[in-house]
Amino acid sequence: MTTIVTLFSAVAICAGIIFFLAGTVGLLRFPDSLTRLHALTKADNLGLGLIILGLLPLSGSFSTALKLVLIWALVQLAGATAAQLIARLARPSGRGK
Amino acid sequence: MVDTLTVSAVIVLAIVAVGLVRVLRGPSRIDRMMAVQLLGSGGVAVLVLLAVGSGTEALVDAALTLALLAAFASIALATTLVQKADLAAKADRAPGKPES
Amino acid sequence: MLDLALDLLITALVIGVALWTIRTRDDFAAIVGFVAYGLLLTLAWARLAAYDVALTEAAIGGGVTGVILLRASVRLKPVTTARTPIGVRVLVGLLCAVISAGLAAVVLLPVSPPPSLAADVRSHLASTGLGNPIAGVLMAYRALDTFLETVVVLLALFGAWSLTPDRAWGGRPGAPIPTASFGPLPLFGRLLIPIGVVIGIYIVWVGADAPGGKFQGATILAAMWILAMMAGLTEAPPIGRWRLRLLLAAGPIVFVAVGVAGIPLAGSFLAYPEALAKPLILLIEVALTLSIAATLGLLVAGPPETAPGTEL
Numbered sequence: 001m002t003t004i005v006t007l008f009s010a011v012a013i014c015a016g017i018i019f020f021l022a023g024t025v026g027l028l029r030f031p032d033s034l035t036r037l038h039a040l041t042k043a044d045n046l047g048l049g050l051i052i053l054g055l056l057p058l059s060g061s062f063s064t065a066l067k068l069v070l071i072w073a074l075v076q077l078a079g080a081t082a083a084q085l086i087a088r089l090a091r092p093s094g095r096g097k
Numbered sequence: 098m099v100d101t102l103t104v105s106a107v108i109v110l111a112i113v114a115v116g117l118v119r120v121l122r123g124p125s126r127i128d129r130m131m132a133v134q135l136l137g138s139g140g141v142a143v144l145v146l147l148a149v150g151s152g153t154e155a156l157v158d159a160a161l162t163l164a165l166l167a168a169f170a171s172i173a174l175a176t177t178l179v180q181k182a183d184l185a186a187k188a189d190r191a192p193g194k195p196e197s
Numbered sequence: 198m199l200d201l202a203l204d205l206l207i208t209a210l211v212i213g214v215a216l217w218t219i220r221t222r223d224d225f226a227a228i229v230g231f232v233a234y235g236l237l238l239t240l241a242w243a244r245l246a247a248y249d250v251a252l253t254e255a256a257i258g259g260g261v262t263g264v265i266l267l268r269a270s271v272r273l274k275p276v277t278t279a280r281t282p283i284g285v286r287v288l289v290g291l292l293c294a295v296i297s298a299g300l301a302a303v304v305l306l307p308v309s310p311p312p313s314l315a316a317d318v319r320s321h322l323a324s325t326g327l328g329n330p331i332a333g334v335l336m337a338y339r340a341l342d343t344f345l346e347t348v349v350v351l352l353a354l355f356g357a358w359s360l361t362p363d364r365a366w367g368g369r370p371g372a373p374i375p376t377a378s379f380g381p382l383p384l385f386g387r388l389l390i391p392i393g394v395v396i397g398i399y400i401v402w403v404g405a406d407a408p409g410g411k412f413q414g415a416t417i418l419a420a421m422w423i424l425a426m427m428a429g430l431t432e433a434p435p436i437g438r439w440r441l442r443l444l445l446a447a448g449p450i451v452f453v454a455v456g457v458a459g460i461p462l463a464g465s466f467l468a469y470p471e472a473l474a475k476p477l478i479l480l481i482e483v484a485l486t487l488s489i490a491a492t493l494g495l496l497v498a499g500p501p502e503t504a505p506g507t508e509l
Binding site: 010013016017020021023024027028033036037040043044047048051052055058059060064067068070071072074075077078079081082085086088089090 | 101102105108109112113115116118119125126127128130131132134135137138139141142145146149152154157158160161164165167168171172175178179
């Protein structure tokens with residue numbers, strides 16, 4: 001049982017790291033701001049989400065696990081809002097240039 | 098397991114640190130904002146990895162605080178850019194006139 | 198080995214981002230660099246096991262300093278700075294190097310054994326009713342420092358207010374924020390602020406027994422207020438209101454009142470009678486939390502710009 005849980009954590013955390021890597025590569029390599037934003041949101045949502053999913057079985061107590069889920073939810077909310085604001089600025093008529 | 102989590106923290110930090118090149122290079126202001134947004138989520142990930150790895154509840158609280166305020170920099174930057182653009186537009190419309 | 202790799206990486210990043218932030222010429226880019234620097238410092242404090250400081254840096258760096266700097270940059274007129282003569286730059290560099298070397302010497306060449314009162318603090322902590330030794334030091338053994346720090350924050354606000362033009366005195370702080378183009382912000386504010394208030398109160402409460410406390414919690418509460426202002430959900434109150442001023446002064450007043458009461462009751466200024474230590478510390482913490490949150494929020498809002506009585 002513990003082996004399965006450990007394996008699950010390891011796979012989830014590795015997958016999360018891959019999404020962070022993909023987000024960074026996209027941020028550096030994609031040609032314009034809107035496509036880079038697309039890459040960034042994947043790291044925000046799935047990268048952190050998968051890492052937290054992997055940490056849940058290791059967190060030791062219910063309250064810590066609850067806090068971890070809350071952390072992910074807050075970063076989701078923040079990421080979605082920031083992405084909206086950045087996209088509005090990045091439009092051709094936007095004011096972020 | 099503790100070591101594995103620390104290794105993961107090092108890798109995540111190294112990855113988002115590479116992303117910081119976007120802060121350096123820009124070219125536009127929104128590109129810099131995006132790199133900081135990525136560093137913010139990466140920082141939260143590093144803190145939760147270290148927190149669970151070392152069993153330190155206080156680090157979970159620090160990560161919670163960072164997560165709560167994760168959008169603040171972007172919001173402040175965006176409102177500032179719009180405010181600046183509005184001020185510039187106002188100045189363009191009324192050249193040389195003092196603000197009433 | 199592994200821990201060393203993490204520490205070296207954080208150190209290199211902190212120094213690299215700091216250098217870039219100093220060197221860059223664009224004010225906006227420098228502020229972005231400073232925000233990134235704050236995030237990295239949070240990690241550095243966490244690695245040093247200074248969890249109270251890590252929490253403070255997360256709250257202040259994430260919620261307040263970036264916003265203050267950005268608002269300041271809007272108010273500043275674009276200036277073309279003439280390059281400083283080379284002699285002056287070399288002199289400044291030399292002085293900075295001397296200061297850094299002095300600090301490094303203090304850190305790297307400690308007297309052995311280093312003088313410390315930590316053991317004394319731990320053995321007497323129970324008498325304060327607190328579980329967090331840092332809260333014990335701040336509220337009991339070094340209460341005077343803590344008191345003066347809260348007054349300093351208030352003085353900083355007076356400094357900002359003193360920049361008010363005469364016609365706006367008593368009016369609302371801050372320039373009006375254009376809300377038309379901020380689609381998701383009001384919704385984000387409505388969702389986040391209740392959660393943030395709960396987290397802020399939690400951080401204050403947990404501060405008695407674990408890292409956290411009034412300053413960190415108050416900063417989170419202030420950040421939520423600032424968010425409400427940035428999202429256009431509320432306006433900063435006119436600074437002439439007496440209820441607002443009472444709120445700002447409540448923390449220091451309660452602190453002084455308890456401190457003076459300590460002279461007849463416990464033998465010296467800012468001493469607590471042992472049976473009442475915990476409730477009194479709690480009373481001071483609650484009052485200070487409200488005052489610090491209000492002060493930081495108004496500090497970010499800046500000096501009044503609209504005359505009292507004029508609504509937009």
